[in-house]
Amino acid sequence: MSAEIKTGEVLISVKDLAKHYKNKAGEIHALDGITTDIKKGEVLVIIGPSGSGKSTFLRSLNLLERPTGGTITFEGQDVMSPKNDINKLRQKMGMVFQHFNLFPHLTIMDNMTLAPKKLLKMSQEEAEKKALQLLERVGLQDRADTYPSQLSGGQKQRIAIVRALCMSPDVLLFDEPTSALDPEMVGEVLDVMKDLAKTGMTMAVVTHEMGFAKEVASRVIFMDAGKIVEEGTPEEIFDNPQNERLKTFLAKVL
Amino acid sequence: MFYCKVDYRVLLSFSDWLNKWKDRLYLNFVASGRYKYLVRGLWMTLRITFFAVLLGIALGVVAAIIRSTHDKIIEEIRPGFGKFLLRFFNLIVKLYLTIIRGTPVVVQLMIMYYVIFASSTNAMMVAILAFGINSGAYVAEIIRSGIMSIDAGQFEAGRSLGFNYIQTMIYIIIPQAIKNILPALANEFIVLIKETSISGYVGIMELTRGGDVIRSRTFDAFPPLLAVAIIYLIIVVFFTKLVSMLERRMRNSER
Numbered sequence: 382m383s384a385e386i387k388t389g390e391v392l393i394s395v396k397d398l399a400k401h402y403k404n405k406a407g408e409i410h411a412l413d414g415i416t417t418d419i420k421k422g423e424v425l426v427i428i429g430p431s432g433s434g435k436s437t438f439l440r441s442l443n444l445l446e447r448p449t450g451g452t453i454t455f456e457g458q459d460v461m462s463p464k465n466d467i468n469k470l471r472q473k474m475g476m477v478f479q480h481f482n483l484f485p486h487l488t489i490m491d492n493m494t495l496a497p498k499k500l501l502k503m504s505q506e507e508a509e510k511k512a513l514q515l516l517e518r519v520g521l522q523d524r525a526d527t528y529p530s531q532l533s534g535g536q537k538q539r540i541a542i543v544r545a546l547c548m549s550p551d552v553l554l555f556d557e558p559t560s561a562l563d564p565e566m567v568g569e570v571l572d573v574m575k576d577l578a579k580t581g582m583t584m585a586v587v588t589h590e591m592g593f594a595k596e597v598a599s600r601v602i603f604m605d606a607g608k609i610v611e612e613g614t615p616e617e618i619f620d621n622p623q624n625e626r627l628k629t630f631l632a633k634v635l
Numbered sequence: 636m637f638y639c640k641v642d643y644r645v646l647l648s649f650s651d652w653l654n655k656w657k658d659r660l661y662l663n664f665v666a667s668g669r670y671k672y673l674v675r676g677l678w679m680t681l682r683i684t685f686f687a688v689l690l691g692i693a694l695g696v697v698a699a700i701i702r703s704t705h706d707k708i709i710e711e712i713r714p715g716f717g718k719f720l721l722r723f724f725n726l727i728v729k730l731y732l733t734i735i736r737g738t739p740v741v742v743q744l745m746i747m748y749y750v751i752f753a754s755s756t757n758a759m760m761v762a763i764l765a766f767g768i769n770s771g772a773y774v775a776e777i778i779r780s781g782i783m784s785i786d787a788g789q790f791e792a793g794r795s796l797g798f799n800y801i802q803t804m805i806y807i808i809i810p811q812a813i814k815n816i817l818p819a820l821a822n823e824f825i826v827l828i829k830e831t832s833i834s835g836y837v838g839i840m841e842l843t844r845g846g847d848v849i850r851s852r853t854f855d856a857f858p859p860l861l862a863v864a865i866i867y868l869i870i871v872v873f874f875t876k877l878v879s880m881l882e883r884r885m886r887n888s889e890r
Contacts, residue, residue, distance in 0.1 A: 445791055447711060463713055472797035482792035486810050495806060496796040548796060 386456060388422040392552060392583055393442060395419075399450035400437060400607075411437045412448060413607035419552065424578045425585045426594040426615075429604035430630055435587045438604065439554050442585065443467075443474045456551065472500055475545030479557040481537040483529035489516070489540055490525040493547045501548065508547070515543040519573050535566030539573050546577075553577070555586040591634055595619055603627045663858040669849050673862060676845025683762050683841065684828045690767025691827070692820070695774025698728045702775065703782045707790070708800055728775070735772035741833045743769055748837040758839045762831070770827050777823060781816035782808060814885045821878040825871055832867075842866060 386392055398415040401408060411434050419425050427435045440446040442453060444460060444467050453460040455470055484492050493515070494508035503511075516522040519539040529537055538558055545553055555574070559567045571593050578584060578597050588594065594601055594615055601618040603611045603626075611624045619635075622628050664670040705725040712718045735743065747765040748758065755761055785808050793803035835844035846863035850856045 443795060445795065468794075468797050468799045471795055474795075476792075476795035478788060478792065478795075480786075480788050482786075482788040484789065484792070484807055484811075496798065499802065499806065500797050545796075 386421050386551075388420075388581065390421055391418045392421045392423075392456065393419040393585075394454040395442075395451070396454075397451035398438070398441060398448050398453065400434075400441065400446065400448045402449070410607045412441065412451075415451070415604075415607075415609055417602065417609060417612070419583065419585055421551075421583050422581045423583055423599045424597050425600050425602065426598035427585065427587045427602045427604060428589070428591070428594060428618075428630075429610075433604045434607040435604045436556055437607075439556050439585060439587050442554060443471050443476060445476075472496075472548055473551045475548060475550035475553045477538070477541050477545055477553065477555045477558050479561050481529075481534070481541045481561075483537055483541055483544070485529050488526050488528055489521070489532075492529070492540065493544045496544075497547050512543070512547055515546050518576075519543055533566060534562045535569045538562065538566075538570045542570075542573055542577070552583040552585065555584065555588065557587050557589070559588065559590055589634065591619070591631075603630070605630075659855060659858050663849055663853050663855055664862070667852075669852065672840070672845035672848050673842065673859075673866065676840055676842035677866060679759065679834075679840055680828065680831050680842040683759060683766060683831045683834060683839075684824070686763045687766035687770055687827060687831070688824050690763065691770030691774050691823070694768065694771025695778055698731065698771060698775035699778035699782065701725055701728045702779050704800070706783075732772050732775060735769055736776075740766070740769045740830055741836055744833060745836060758834075758837055762834045762837065762839055766827060766831060769830075770823060773823055773826075774820065777819045778812075778816055781812040781819070784815055785811050817885065818878050818882045821874065821881060825874050825878070828870060828874075829867060 395418070396416050398412050399410070400412040401410050403409070413434075415434075415438055417425075427439065429435045437446050441448045442455075442460075448461070455474065458465045458470065460467065460470055483489075484495070487495065490509060490512055493512040494503075494505070497503040497508040497511065498505065513522060513525065516525060519542070521536060521539060521543075524532065524536065524540075529540070532540065542553075542558075558574070559570050562570065567590070571590060574584070574586070574593070575597055586593075586598075596615075598615050601613060601615050602609050603618060603624070605626050611618065611622065611627045618627070619631065622631055664673075701721070701724045705721055709718070709721060709725075712721065744762065744765040748761050752761045752764075782804075789807055789811065790803060793807040794800075798806065831841055832843040834841045835847060840848070843863055846859040849859040853859075
C-alpha cells in the first residue's frame with residue numbers, strides 16, 4: 382500500500398479523462414478531457430445539466446464505467462492499469478447510488494456485514510459491532526433485522542451510506558443520492574451526508590441539491606458536454622459565476 | 636314421495652356395458668400380466684427423465700454461465716487470450732442453443748440413435764443423452780433470463796463494494812435469481828417427462844410404447860391409451876402442485 386495520505390494531500394488525481402464512443406448519432410464524447418484532483422478531506426460537488434457527463438465521470442473513478450482515455454490515480458496507484466487489482470481499490474472507494482441498490486434478499490445487518498466479512502475477513506461479531514455503531518449514527522439501529530423492502534426511501538439511502546462506510550473507505554462517491562427520494566425524505570439523507578463531511582470524510586457528490594452544495598462543498602465543479610466548464614468554491618460558483626452556460630444553468634435551478 | 640321408474644332394459648344394458656368393460660380391462664391389463672408393460676414402461680420413463688434432467692441442468696448451468704458472463708463483462712475484459720476464449724465459448728454455446736432449439740427433439744433423438752451412437756446397444760443411455768442435451772438448451776435460457784432479470788444496480792452495488800464478478804454472482808445475483816429460476820426449472824421437468832414419450836421411435840420400452848405394445852397384442856386401442864394418458868396426467872398434476880407450492884414458499888420468503 383502507498384504511504385498514508387494526510388488531509389489536504391491529493392487522494393485521487395484525474396488527468397485528461399475521456400470516454401468516446403460511437404452510436405447512431407455519431408461520435409459521442411461523454412467525457413472530454415477531465416483534469417482535476419480530489420484532496421483528502423475535501424467535499425467535491427459536481428453539478429451540471431443532465432447528459433453533461435457528471436455521473437459518467439463519477440462512475441469512471443471506480444471503473445463502473447470504463448474510460449477510453451486519460452489516467453486516474455488513486456492513492457498513488459493507476460486505477461486503469463491491469464497490474465492493479467480494481468477490486469482491491471474499490472474496497473477503498475465506497476459508492477452510494479441513486480436507487481440505493483440494497484440487496485433485497487438480505488437483512489439490513491447482512492447487507493452491511495456481507496462485504497466486510499467476505500472481503501476484509503472480519504469476524505461475525507466484529508462486523509456486526511461496527512455495523513451497529515454505524516446504524517446508531519444514522520438512527521436506524523432498531524432496523525438491523527428488517528429487510529430493505531420494509532424501509533422508506535430515505536431510510537434505504539441512509540442504510541446504503543452506512544453499508545459503504547462498513548468497508549472503511551477512504552473516499553465516498555455519491556451518484557445523485559437524493560434524486561429518487563420523495564421531497565420530505567431528502568433532508569434526512571443530506572443530514573447524514575453533512576455529518577459525514579464534518580468528520581473529514583472525502584466525498585465526491587453528483588447532485589441537483591444546490592443548497593447542499595452551497596453549505597457543505599469545499600469545491601464545486603460545473604460540467605457541460607463532457608467538460609469541466611467552471612470550477613471553484615461555492616461562493617465563486619454561485620455568487621459570481623463567470624461562464625455563460627453556468628449562469629443560464631443557475632438561473633434555471635435556483 | 637317420488638318413485639323413480641327405471642325401465643329394466645336400461646339397467647340390463649348398463650350391466651352389459653359394465654361387463655364388457657370388465658372383460659376389456661381384464662384382457663388388456665390382467666391377462667398374460669400385460670399391466671407389466673405399463674409398470675416397466677413407467678419405470679423407464681422416470682429413469683430417462685430423471686437422468687436427462689440432471690444432464691440438462693449441468694449443461695444448462697454451464698451454458699448459462701458462459702452466455703451471461705459474456706454478455707455482462709465482455710466489454711470490461713482487456714484484449715487477450717481470456718477474451719478470445721470467452722468469445723469462442725460463447726459462440727459454441729450460441730450454436731448449441733440455435734441447433735437444439737431449432738430442430739424437433741424427435742429428429743435429434745433419431746440422429747443420436749441411428750447416426751452418432753449407431754454402434755451403441757444401450758438405447759436408454761442414448762435417450763438420456765438426447766433428452767439431456769435437448770433440455771440443457773432450454774434450461775440455459777431459463778437460468779440466463781433469471782440472471783438477466785436482476786436489476787443491473789444490484790451488480791454494480793456488489794462490484795462497488797469490491798466483490799469480483801464471481802463473488803457478486805454467488806453472494807448477490809444467484810440468490811435473487813433462484814426465485815425466478817426454480818419454478819421455471821420444475822416446469823421444464825414436467826415438459827421433459829411428456830417429451831420422453833417419443834422414445835418409442837428408437838425402440839425404447841417406455842410408458843407410451845408399453846401401452847402401444849398392449850394395443851398391438853389385444854387389438855383394443857382405447858383401454859391401454861387411456862391408462863397411459865391417466866398415468867402421465869397424474870404425474871404432471873402432482874408435479875404442478877409441487878411447483879405451485881414451491882412458488883408460494885418463495886413468494887413468502889420475499890417479504
